[in-house]
Amino acid sequence: MSEKIKFTIDGKECIAKKGQYILEAALENGIYIPFLCNMKGVKPAGSCRLCNVKINGRNMTACTTPVAAGMEVESEIPELQELRLSIIEMLFVEGNHFCPSCEKSGNCELQALAYKFQMLVPRFPYEFPIKEVDASSPKLYIDRNRCIKCKRCIRNIKDENGKSYFAFYKRAHDVEICLDKELAATMSDELAQKAMDTCPVGAILRKEKGFDQPIGTRKFDKQAIGTDIISVVENINMEVKE
Amino acid sequence: MSKPVVATTSLSGCFGCHMSLLDIDERILDLIDVVEFNKSPIDDIKEFTKQCDIGIIEGGCCNSENVHVLKDFRKNCKILISLGECAIMGGLPALRNGIPIKECLDEAYLNGPTAQIGNEEQILPNDEELPMILDKVYPCHEVVKIDYYLPGCPPRADLIWDALVALVTGNELKLPYEVVKFD
């Protein structure tokens, strides 16, 4: 059995495996730290900065910082919640997010975070950038208007040789997500679905699908993002006790 | 004490937000007990006849008339509310923001399938009585100061009701998770 270490998040005692990242350990302890670019089983990137926590007065990304014994992590403090909200607002204005006409609406993690933080209007001016939609591959289309550049697709959708189906093209502010044409030509329905589910927003969508869940029945219509974390942990604890 | 006065308008919107206001159902009877309506499509008063307390704006600004009406609302209302996605961020009309205005007009009046019949002379509307179309659709708060925002497409009737009650009674507005939605 791997070594267990103790630490706290907002004063609550938590247990982590040695070497485990704070975010992963937090979730296992039933504590939700908001994130967008992280994904279970995928190497963390620390790119969205939503999971910023405070350790010894310094902001660190919880997804890439390993737990140390006795560490005191601050997460749900006003300063960080405000920082998180401002990141969410920035993501809304730097893309084109027309939620009423988006296939992912109701199941989108960015939108769900805006709901959780009750974003009524972003504080920044809307950029209305010009972005292309790429519908050239048979199974998927890429709507760059909604891409938040989290790299989840690049890190998670690979062929048997470890080659990524997705890649970034151009740099910095102009960076665009692209799908490898040759690989995409032979993509299975299952992998196409996995790619769509990997994308936290509505930037990767399956063709000939969409709007098939009535409003009110979608993932985040009634339940805020992160609220399912606690029940999962309670189940684990139950199993341990048994 | 006289009743608070409410005005409403639809700029570049689809009237869905006004429909949602009517979706408060029989509570509309309570509403007219406690507020008085002035300029609004609901009572068809076309011009402000007095200073208002609350102005409710549906739709963003897509043309010069929208800007004119919005500024008129700012002048005549103490509090302005952006109601719905269109007012808050341009909404679906702002889907045109990435397309040059000439292309939009050509598609609508010259090349589109519905433009072939009835516009044989191939005219782009140019009467000077017509408002000028803006380069893009603007959120209301990028044109005048807006005091409150109620998102949704349309915003839920309960959200509109609760916001109006909060404003009229001076109580704090509670926002349950289910009412703040963007679609």
Ligand code: SF4
């Ligand atoms: S990707 Fe999410 S935030 Fe963006 S338009 Fe779609 S539902 Fe809205």
Ligand code: SF4
């Ligand atoms: S397409 Fe989706 S998963 Fe890929 S980088 Fe963009 S937002 Fe992230």
Ligand code: SF4
């Ligand atoms: S927000 Fe939706 S319902 Fe309201 S005017 Fe715009 S399109 Fe219509």
